[in-house]
Amino acid sequence: MNKAENQEARQGSGEMFDQIAERYDLLNRLMSLGIDRGWRERTVGKMQEVASTGSPRLLDVATGTGDLALAMAKAYPLATVVGLDPSKGMLSVAEQKRQKASGDERVSFQVGSAEALPFEDESFDGVSISFGIRNVPDRPLGLREMARVLRPGGRLLILELSEPRGGFFGGMAKLHVHHFVPFVGALLSGKKEYRYLQKSIAAFPPAEEFAATIASQGFDMLELIPLTFGTAHLYVAERRAGS
Numbered sequence: 692m693n694k695a696e697n698q699e700a701r702q703g704s705g706e707m708f709d710q711i712a713e714r715y716d717l718l719n720r721l722m723s724l725g726i727d728r729g730w731r732e733r734t735v736g737k738m739q740e741v742a743s744t745g746s747p748r749l750l751d752v753a754t755g756t757g758d759l760a761l762a763m764a765k766a767y768p769l770a771t772v773v774g775l776d777p778s779k780g781m782l783s784v785a786e787q788k789r790q791k792a793s794g795d796e797r798v799s800f801q802v803g804s805a806e807a808l809p810f811e812d813e814s815f816d817g818v819s820i821s822f823g824i825r826n827v828p829d830r831p832l833g834l835r836e837m838a839r840v841l842r843p844g845g846r847l848l849i850l851e852l853s854e855p856r857g858g859f860f861g862g863m864a865k866l867h868v869h870h871f872v873p874f875v876g877a878l879l880s881g882k883k884e885y886r887y888l889q890k891s892i893a894a895f896p897p898a899e900e901f902a903a904t905i906a907s908q909g910f911d912m913l914e915l916i917p918l919t920f921g922t923a924h925l926y927v928a929e930r931r932a933g934s
């Protein structure tokens with residue numbers, strides 16, 4: 692990792708998110724024009740095979756303000772969900788939401804980072820991470836940790852932003868990501884943190900390349916789903932037996 696990339700990793704860290712935690716949800720909705728809700732729903736649906744029967748245990752890494760963890764619990768009434776994040780500020784917003792959501796004593800939040808998951812081997816049926824893998828400095832290590840805590844056959848779902856594709860709509864999406872997002876982010880947050888977003892998206896590997904990285908860390912790739920002109924991708928993988 693070169694010096695510039697290191698700088699990006701620090702910019703996406705838990706400490707940075709502590710500073711914007713109270714405004715994160717609003718910024719998120721405005722910058723994605725609300726589209727992120729549909730992406731999350733799609734992600735929740737892909738957990739079905741492992742979350743609908745028995746007593747499934749799900750882990751949402753880089754849970755932030757907890758939207759995906761809470762949506763998983765709502766969709767899968769038999770599931771217990773743990774949301775993990777290094778930012779106490781983000782988790783405090785998540786906990787407020789949990790208390791408002793009815794019946795969500797099945798969800799709990801915990802401080803921790805993707806590269807050192809504080810859980811036993813093979814203790815989860817499903818692991819998700821939305822808009823978080825980009826912020827993990829050592830991604831192969833993070834992926835290996837997710838493989839370790841998943842049971843063989845367990846499901847990994849990664850939702851992540853990507854550099855939009857070409858064509859007219861791809862071009863519009865690029866304009867959005869490169870100009871509108873950093874402008875609105877800097878304006879509304881009153882800080883420069885959101886400029887990191889555009890740079891970190893550009894620094895993230897192309898989807899096929901990242902899918903190969905997932906496969907090299909103990910997973911079988913099941914699906915690679917482009918969303919909204921390639922503005923995001925949903926990676927669906929399964930923990931390989933015996934790895």
Ligand SMILES: C[S@@+](CC[C@H](N)C(=O)[O-])C[C@H]1O[C@@H](n2cnc3c(N)ncnc32)[C@H](O)[C@@H]1O
Pocket residue numbers: 703704705706708719752753754755756757758759775776777778781803804805806820821822823826827828
């Ligand atoms: C863009 S937010 C995404 C939050 C949430 N998953 C969502 O979909 O809105 C990225 C989150 O990654 C967390 N994060 C940063 N470094 C991390 C690490 N090493 N391991 C796990 N999470 C990390 C940040 O604290 C932040 O809450």
